[in-house]
Structures are given as C-alpha cells and as structure tokens.
Amino acid sequence: MSMDRRKFLKVAGISSILGFGASVASARNYAGQKGLVPPQVDANKETLTAKRWAMVVDMSKFKTDEDYKKVINACHTTHNVPDFRKADGSVDRKMEIKWIWTAPYERTFPGQDNKYMSEHMKDMPFMVLCNHCENPPCVRVCPTKATFKLQDGITMQDMHRCIGCRFCMAACPYGSRSFNWTDPRAASNLKGELPNKQYPTRTKGVVEKCTFCSERLQEGKLPACVEAAPKGGILFGDMEDPNSEVRKIVTNKYTIRRKPDLGTGPAVYYLIGGGDHA
C-alpha cells in the first residue's frame, strides 16, 4: 500500500492522539480503583458512627486551671504529641505542636468582644481545637489530598501522604495545625518510653492536628478530651441526629462558633454561660 506524506502524517497524528487519550483514561481508572473493598474488609463492630460528628464545649463547666490541663494532657498523651520546651522550661512557640489548647476570648471570637464585657469573660481561657469544618480551607489547598474529609464529617490527616508544604497551616483560620520542624521523638516527653504505645508518633516534616480521635471512635470510645473534661464540659455527638445531646443543646440553647462569617462551617460549638443545668 502506498501512502503520501500528508496522509501518513494525518493517520499518525490522529492515532497518537487516540492512543494518548486511551493511556490517560486507563491511568485514571487504575488510580481511582480502591485497593480494598468489602467484604474483603469491614469496620469494627463497636465503631461509633455518625452522619456529622460535632462537639459542644460548655465553658461554664471549666472552673480551674486543672480542668484545662487535664483535657490537654489526656489528648496529648493519647496521641504522643511532643512537648518542646526552651532551656528555661517555657513552651518553645516556634516548635510547639498542639492538638487542643486554650486561647483568650478576643482570639477565640475576634470581633465579638467589647470594652464593657465582664473581666471574667475577657480573661477566661477557652478550649480550642480543630473545628472539623463543613467546608475546610485546609482540604481545599492540600496538594496531595493528605488532609481530607471522612464521611462522618471528620477532617482527617493522612501522615503518609503529607509532604510538609504547610499550605494547610496558612489556610486554616483557627491555627489548628502544627508543623514538625524536627523529629518529634526528640522532645523531652517522647524520649524513651512513649506515653501511648498503641498510637504512632509523627515524623519530621509533616503537619498534624486533632482528628476527633477517629482511632478511638473505631474502638467504640469517645474522644480523649471528652472523657477527661469535667462532667458535661465537652459533649460529642451526631449533629444530624435530632435526638443527640449536642443537637438538642445547639437547638435549645444559644451557642456560638469561631469565626462563622468565614463560611467554613465549624463543627465545634461553644455554650457560654450554660450554668449547672445545661
């Protein structure tokens, strides 16, 4: 068969376009395929499930410094969170890793403070953590999908995929994310025996944050902070379930969220002045 130059180029060009398209399509199929699907795998029977996990922090239940410390300690020992300190024993702000911590009113709810509010409210530390937003900016900016939404609303972090670019830290309006500048196991509290041998540490160069204790939920346990908080101080439940405790409080009482005007849809609600009967 004879073919002139023009015809050959046409056929070659079209077939290479088709061939290229096919290879891209098959690559997509392969990557999109899930490695393991039921019935090969299943979830634990005792797993706590929800459509939308949410938290209500009742600030009136936190009375002493000890109450805050207990919660922070429970979280940070459960997840082997490193505690970096300077030589004089103060927290090293640059190295600090925090999953749950305290912040004063004007930094928790900026723009909602006024000069006549009570000294008590102004000075009270608020329990702050990742808000597991409905529309999380950290997930939008992550180039590797290392941070992503689980089906139950938790904003999860996959340490295996994190490349340490810190876009998520820049995106998060709540400062909920911390970067590991060095090997966390070098921190004073993780040297030698680790606080929790069932849970991994992180490595140098990844970003970490609160995970709403998704690993504890899989074992049928409530988050560590909920257990360690004073009774009723932190409530955890399914916001989509009209009969859940958190939903009832949010519906019947007046709660506020951090920076809701940014449109992130935080799932941590603050009950201020709840009193003993809340």
Place this chain on the structure above:
Amino acid sequence: MNIYNKGPVFLGIVIFLALALFPFYNNFGKTNKKPDPKTDTPEIIEYEKLNGKKECVEPKAFMRGEHMVLLNDWRDGVVRDAYRGYISKANGKRFNMSIQNGCMKCHSSKKKFCDECHNYLAVKPFCWDCHIQPKEKEEAKS
C-alpha cells in the same frame, strides 16, 4: 601505532580499571549469605502449639512477594476509609489492620522479621519513623 603520552594514558587506564572493578575482585570467591527471616517468636510458637499450624494473614508465598502492596492497601483502608478488619482470603479469619498493633504482635522481632531481608536488599521503608516497633526480646534480657 604511535600513541602520544603513552605512560600517563596507560597508567590512567589501569587506575580506572582498578577502581571500576573493585567491587568484583573484592567480593570474588566470597559466599553471599542469603537472608533468613525467622518466624519463631514466642508468640508464634505459642500459636502453633494451640492451633497445630502456623498461619498468617495470607499464604507465605503471597506475603513474601506482596506484603508491601498489602500494607499500602491496609494503610489507605484504615486512614482514608475507616476500615479496621481484613478478612483473609486464605483462612477466612478477621485481622486487625494495623502494623504496630497487628503484625508486630506476633512477629515481635523486627530484627529477624523485617531487617533480615530489607538490609540484604538495601531497602529502607520508613514505617518505624512513626510507628512504634516492638522491643527486641534479646536486648531486654541482656
């Protein structure tokens, strides 16, 4: 044939060959010890006593060749899809998908089970940068 700078050229060739062939003559005649991973931890011996056989998540041949694929699938299954149990195709049993709370509970010696082959093949997986390896029993004794 006339070669310019014969001396230095040949000296150079000899030095180059000596360096380039160093690995070959240095290792010549030495027997290369094959890796010999062990699955004889107290936990596995105990299991064998109770059940009359050794059995793992999947058959030995599959695990030898494909354990890295399995571990990657487990990782994604646990972290991204919240699955925790893996039902073995080989024996139908359900296993907790976890390296430090699953695999290493039986294979409790990282040295003999992981490092034996990984060192031989010079692969350095970074599992243990984050996950916690079990304490080596011999070290605990001494």
